[in-house]
Amino acid sequence: MKLKALKLRNFRSYNKESEINIQDLNVLIGKNDVGKSSILEALDIFFNGKPDKNDLCIANDNCRIDITCIFDELPETIILDDSTPTSLKDEFLLNSNKDLEIRKSYSVSDKGAVSEEAVIVCEYPDNENLSDLLSMKRTPLKTMLNSLNVDTKGVNKTKNKEIRAAIRNHYYTNNISTKTTEIKIDGRLDNEDNRKKIWTSLKKYLPIYSLFFVDKPLNDQDSDIQDPMKEIIKEVLSTNEILPLLDQLKDAVQNASTTLADNTIKKLNELDPTLAETLQSNFPKEPTWNSIFKLTLEDERGIPLNKRGSGLRRLVLLSFFRAQVESRKTANAPNVIYALEEPETSQHPDFQLMIVNALKELSDTNNAQVLFTTHNSNLAKEIPKEALRYIYSEGNTIKVENGLNDDGTDNVEIIDKIIETLGALPDPKNKVKVLIFVEGENDINGLKNFSEIMALNDSSTMKLTNNEAIAFIPTGGSQLKYYIEKKYLDGLTQAQFHIYDSDVPGYVKSVEQLNNEGVETKKGFNTTKRELENYLHHEAIIEQYSSLGINISIDEITDEEDVPEKVAIAINQAMGKSEWEAFDPEKQKKKISKVKRQLNEGAVKRMTIERMIERNSFEEIKMWLNTIKALV
Template sequence: MRLVQLRLSHFRGYKEETSVDLDDLVVLIGKNDSGKSSLLDAMNIFLNDLVPEQDDRCVHATDQKVDITCVFDDLPSQIVIDEQYPTDLASEYLLDQSGRFVAKKVFTCTGTGKVKAATVYALAYHPTADKYDDLLTLTNAKLKQRAKDLSVDLKTVNQTINTSLRRAIWNHAADLERQQIEIELKSEAAERIWEQLRKHFPVFALFKSDRPSTDQDSEAQDPLKLAIKEAIKSQEDTLNIIAQRVKQEVQSIANKTVEKIAEMNPELARELTPRVTNKNWDSLFSVSLTGDNDIPINKRGSGTRRLVLLNFFRAQAEKDAEGKASNIIYAIEEPETSQHPHNQRLLVDAIQDLASNDGCQVILTTHTPVLARSFPQSSLRFVTQRNGWPDIHSGHDEGTLTEITASLGVLPDHGIKAFWGVEGRHDITFLKEISRILNQAGESVPDLEEAEEDGRLVFVPLGGSNLDLWVSRLKGFNRPEFYLMDRDTEPPASPKYQPIATQLSQRSNCTAWITKKREIENYIHPDVIKAECPSYSGAGHAFEDVPVLLAKALHEASDTTQTWADLQANQEKLGKKVSNAKRRLCGHFTLKMTPQYLTQIDPDNEVRLWLQTLGQALSATE
């Protein structure tokens, strides 16, 4: 199950119900104390079955309740609630009108310092017609009686299965009068549904910004504990057999002990009932890290400690990407804290890679412009205050980026020499790596990584609707602007972005290029790829779809459960496979390029021209 929306009311600063839409990657941006951390804490309370504190209730609320609602998609196709008889949420009318499962937890704050455990509701498009609205609350006997009262034909229905009885009764209705209502999940059937769904909820790992950074902190241990749980899960059957054998032997001894007691004191023996319990397997393991000379991580610098701990998240994600759907939400507060700008940029790439893995969502908070400009606009959520209350604007909405830039600014104040707008972060990786290779070979091109680190160059990932907004923001800086766009279309068709490139080129101090090949990945020599992936079928043609060809080769080499043709029917999974292929092409395979390989694949020297032209701007004096 994937969390797609969070709704809050009466929680901390959120008096009225406020919602935030979530995706695989969400970046919560806003000033300090705007309400970003409260959103993460609310998710943590809901998904980890915690109870808020008394002080978490909004002091301006008129009642004593705190409401936290989570909306999910990617739902399990089946759940079992009646004697191994499968049903689904749609058949039980527990989905909203959009086909999503909406769960609401209501906590009651008594005013005595205690907060009652949550009452759970499903907000669903459910039958409200008389005698059809309460079927989830009825026992088997009462369902049979209700069917009899309504003259429902049960001849072909298995009457021992409540799910079958409910379905037959609902199908009998002329009009169920379905409406969006709250259904308290307290009946036997509803509780079983809830317990089944909880097994599919995302695991929520929260990395907070205001805790000491040691490898034994709870936020550091969360991803490690997840790794332990995954390892244990893979051996679960074997461990359960061992546990059962141990329990049987201990139970036998306990039973004999009671028998012996009975021989001496029958009354005492009657009061004793042997019960054998065991702890969860994951409680038996712990993890710590030491550096050179066995120096613990908590003795290192704050930036190093935090960087190491953040990379626990990366390590877990890479393990998930090997084929196990982890279904984890990584929530990271202010990943930029204590980090050098170089590490901040590396973290941005790592975080976006993490979010591209199946079963992973990443939710960040930040209030720095450096990170704000590094993520796609669609991932941004601007948390601000309006009339004294938190207000959340989606990056999908027109004008949100303008609000962000007005509030935070978009660029640090330093000696920028040039801006380079590209379509995405993988393009940036390719350009940095190929420039380093050529620079180290003695060619007259700049090292773009070095230029970015010393503040002369700012990369701008433009993706989609960001372009117009970024171009308008950059005008006022009076610095050279360079734009690189993929051609995408094969001649004789015109390049996809030709109108935009023409418009940009007419501006002063602005240069726009369109690749002669399909896209940036077509400038990677196929021999480099085939050296590690022999089944790769690319031949270096200018308009072959290199990422798709590599994704296909990698998939067929590693996944024997699903054919490539079947995968193509699932656009979401296909998109992630292709995105991961782009990441590997522009990162891993570009590292293996040489000046000779580049000359062979790029006889027109397009790449060198881009770099040399930019180099002139970077070396220009004021």
């Protein structure tokens, strides 16, 4: 389950509802005090806490704060109110976009007291007879089913899911008509209300949210060195290996305690039967396991790290994220959202870049999402444009815009505002002699890595990594720094080398027109294979995913097939997910995009000269590199 969007209303500066699109990597940029930190803290309230009276927007139109989280990539089956798997779809708990939408509302009284309730916004059956269906436990469900005098043959009355389905089918013989409905799941619900149990179960599927304030005041219990240790405990307690053990312990404690409590009531009954009738044992809250376990780091003298220098503490935080990249290379890692406030604070420039690269890698691992704020132009340059979120005030409304438009094109107006806000200037390019035009960032990584392999075989081969004589210009979406450089270099006269895939007719035509100009300092090529990923050997791909704990099975690569899609389908099969065709095109596109990055950043490094020769890619790539060298 992943966070898809956040909606804020009446929270601090967000007086009118603002929606923030959330992807795997999200970088929040804007002027001071515009509302960047409020996004991170609103999420912390939703997942971990409660607001106080001062969080209510002073320009509010009522006394209620609304924080809404929308989730996609939902589990196919889910345990809600008994041990029988069901699904959010079958229980009509999805919104019109087939996502899970949960809104938490916090009412603030005149005296400053804050009360909370939570609802699921969903497309629910439009029939008043079904309005209380989810609030019923098994006994009232069976009573309602029996009162309808329907044929219950084949209905297992020990499973709430089947009873609810039978009741719905009684009122709808064909398609079930629905309407947008709010199903209350928390806040002043009776203990006998089944929705309390549904909410308790549902919370187990929500992501863990971990917020780090890198530059906050330090004390023994609350510091930026203590936080990573707390998050380690939270994540370990959420693993598939530990969760069943905790449930066993919880059941054992509750059963033993209930027995003793019931015996107490039994003895009370002997003294006063009237009073005993009004009492029953109950566990109003789930145990908070992470408050029981403590983890700290100390040196050999027993001095905790929060008593050491701030630089060392922040290096530990950096190391935590780098370690997370390694530990999350498995399919069973719990869903986690990491949020940071200005991670570059008090860091050496080298470490600033390291932490941003670690966060980018972390966002690309299984079940992880990353949000952070920054004012640092050098860090922002390293961020893909689709991850950029620009926050600004327009009138009395806070707006959040994306770096890319919905159709994937550059949101030029917003990107230019980001550059202006950050003061991001292009790097000096006096040394650049050749501009290498490619389709996107994945092609850049692929070409750089292929050049490294070729140089190991022949020292005269031109390496494209850290080469000041060349500058890459992606024609498609990529990092902000390439956008800046392209604008800076558009009017210059460096030699040009263009290499594009052969699967797009427009690119084939562009290369043909370029070469027809007959200019010696402009060279254009289309790949003879479908795209750069087709130059890989299938064994290199298998090895790369094996290193991530995913054992895929693919046969030899051909020149014409869609390799990223082929690998994405193989990963899907290896991880036991839904059939590939069951995913909507947008979700397929996301999965393929991740594969392309993994292939060009990882699988290429596992190529060898022998594998390149076997794939008939050695001579062609050598020719590209020699052409670039000649232009330089």
